[in-house]
Amino acid sequence: MEYKYIGKDAKRPSAVERITGKAIFVDDIRLPGMLYAKILYPKYAHAKILSIDTSEAEKMPGVVKVVTGKNIKHPFGDCLHDRLPMAVDKVRYIGEPVAAVIADTERHARAALSKIKVEYEPLPVYTDALDAMKKDAVLIHEHSEKYFYVTPLYKPTPGTNIAITYEIKKGDVKKGFKEADVVVEDEFNFHHMSSVAIEPHATIALHHLDGTVEIWTANVGPFAVREQVAEFFGKNISDVRVHIPHIGGCFGYKSDPGIEPLVAYIASFVPGRPVKLRLTRKEDFTSTFIGRGIRARVKVGATKDGKLTALEETLYLSTGAYADTGSNILIVAVQTSGGVYYFPNAHVKGYSVYTNTPPVGALRAYGHPEAEFAIERIMDMLARKLDMSPIELRKKNYITDGKTNVVGEKFKKSDGDLFKCTESVLEAIPPKVEVKEDENYLYGVGYAGLIKAPKAATFASKGCHIKFNVDGTVSLNMAGGDVGQGLWTVARQIAAEALKMPPEKIKVYNEIDTQYSPWEWQTVGSMFTFQGGNAIIRAANKAIDALKRNASLVLKRDPDMLEYDGEYVYDRSYPDVKVAVKDICRGYVTEDGTTIGEVVDVTSYFRLPGVQGPDPETGMGRTGGSYTMGFQGCKVKIDKRTGKVYIDHFATSIDVGKVIFPKGAEAQVLGGVLMGIGETLMEEVRFKENGEIANPDLIRYKLPRIEDLPGKQTVKFIETPDAVGPFGARGLGEHPMIGVAPAILNAIYDAIGYDFKEVPVTQDMVKKVLEEKGLTVKDKEE
């Protein structure tokens, strides 16, 4: 099919604002009478608060109010209401707000913090789920049985630190292992990391004297912020208004309400005055969401000719101090535990366990990199045991047409062609290394499959509002956050195609405001192109139908006898009989001024069809709805002297159905792969035994720089049209990160014959292995 606007490069609508310093981010906003807040954090990661004395702080210059958590009536949340905006009687992690000072300047607020006196009774600290699950472990939430949960899926286990337990049972796993000739089992550990958008979190909140609340924040879930803040204060949802200006990157941790309820709580003590809280980089690490943190114990069985027979797995998520968002991460990890492979029998159980770290929240592709790391590593181990090529073993077991994943969802041809993805990666990086070793380096190749659904709540939906202007141009309004992924560009291209008009005639929104924007669940889970794109097509069709109804009054033809080309509506048999769109988009003004017809101003929504919650007994069900699959591979070289791992070449091939914005799609892969390299080789939020974070800054927490780029990158898209996606397109944003860690670790094994089972794998860890294996070379002494 020939398309006029999609699949072609386009200019990003927001680019000029962003390169001239004119794009307004939250911290760029100043409101009249604005006050500033600074937060006091605890000395301990887990402790009872015995007393707080704010009297000295209140006397400090510029201080307007000192706030503690004692006025908090109840916890808040989305699926499990276990969260507090500020500590009440105990602290559960090192970045938990204990008190806040509101002052005329940030400097005055900061100065007063040191005058607040807090007495604590320290409690044991757990940073690993396995420790927190021990029988004698102290409870982090003493009364989790009192928490509200939306469905029993999110029900905590009282008397333990287990927040949620989720289990899936497919087929008969015992029988599966009986049929197996070979069984492999092992444990894998994906450490915690941080999203680290270059823009740290910031929020402004203002309680108006009429009882309404206004919030300005960097969050891709403005409607979730609105709902949770309204619920926390017992207000009408319609009385909370959330503005989203430009967002300086998200990568996950700006997608659930995080600091917004905190700032709204603080600002409630100074009604009529806006209060801004902007986090330092250190606070961004210690007191917002972190990500990952999953251990997986995996056992797989296969026949001697490489047919998978069974999967048995237990996952442990160290979910941090609050489990609300982590619950969904655990659920997704369990549901994706089989990766791109068909297991006739599976039994997978997961625990999300309270620990004394910052709460685990969304981080690009959450649940998937953790679970697929385990399965993709163990596939290589299994291949070795079977004496089979890891590629052949994978291809034998791909979920293909008619087969089901571990939750029982049946795959169709239109879900994508994993074989083509595999072939195009192998073309770029052949599975055999010509030279395995030279004087300085050891070489290896490794591969991994990847799969991800546009995961969401079953009711998640996106909206599109199309307003035709009287000059025939269109204003397009949605609530998807453009955090750099190019969403506004994609929206404009899809609208241009659907409305048959050049993108220049379509003005895309550039800020989100819950007062005007159509409702959208959250811009998460690689859903926007898929759901938002379909919402655009639906709205465009609705608008075109309205234009045809108007034209039918003018041209005296039945609407279905009319055609629309973006500029005119015309009689399909006599195209000269036509009326211009601009003359009928607000109705049609007849000669004497009488106006007929309707105003062309429409809104449509789209959600994934038929997605369901898991069955309470078996954990099974159509929980994904749509999937994007792909394959990744890399060639590494390892410096024998230093242990440094260099990525010589990284290749990614993803079946995206249809590429809408080629440069944007390619950059999503480049950025995602590099973030994946970061989490594989350098990035980790490291906890000391006392629960403090050892590296809460950008000097000790290493983010990939230009010097860390692979020597070469290959990006290939396969286009097997999706049955539901707009113009056949599927989601892409998070996927490029999923296969990176296992591909690199599989390549490291190929190079040095050692199985790393955790990430990140640091240079020191590799060096130690090289020394143990006698693979190092020492520089000759002069």
Place this chain on the structure above:
Amino acid sequence: MQSITVTINGEKKEIYFEGGETLLDVLRDNLYLTGTKYGCGQGACGACTVVVNGEAVKSCMVLFRRLEGAEILTIEGLSKNGELHPIQKAFIDADAVHCGFCTPGIIMELYALFTKNPDASEEEIKKALNKHLCRCTGYLPLIEAAKIAQKYYKESIGKEV
């Protein structure tokens, strides 16, 4: 309060401040030149990069009181007479503007590099860009933009009014 005189984006100004502020603090909070961004406060991310006396500096690491008489250029001063600077144009043409938060700092880095050395080698360009963190692009679009920027910049030399 104390004051010093500096030239910011071509305008000579006497600026009052408390004493301990960094250049970044003064730009953002006193002068409301918010195109310069705070990303880490430790000179690690480069988002706060501006040009001082022709050199790219991380404004979060410079005490403002040391800048008496300095010439400071920020992203707001780069486009002139409603025209984008050639480096800015290059970033659009290379599709290198993603979330846009690190972009002003990177553009100022390249401005300092190319005004000092229009013929900077690819290695020198990469070395300059290596001072900056970007989480969106995977850097390759930035390298591409920098190369186009160098071309546009060289073409523009001598054409300025």
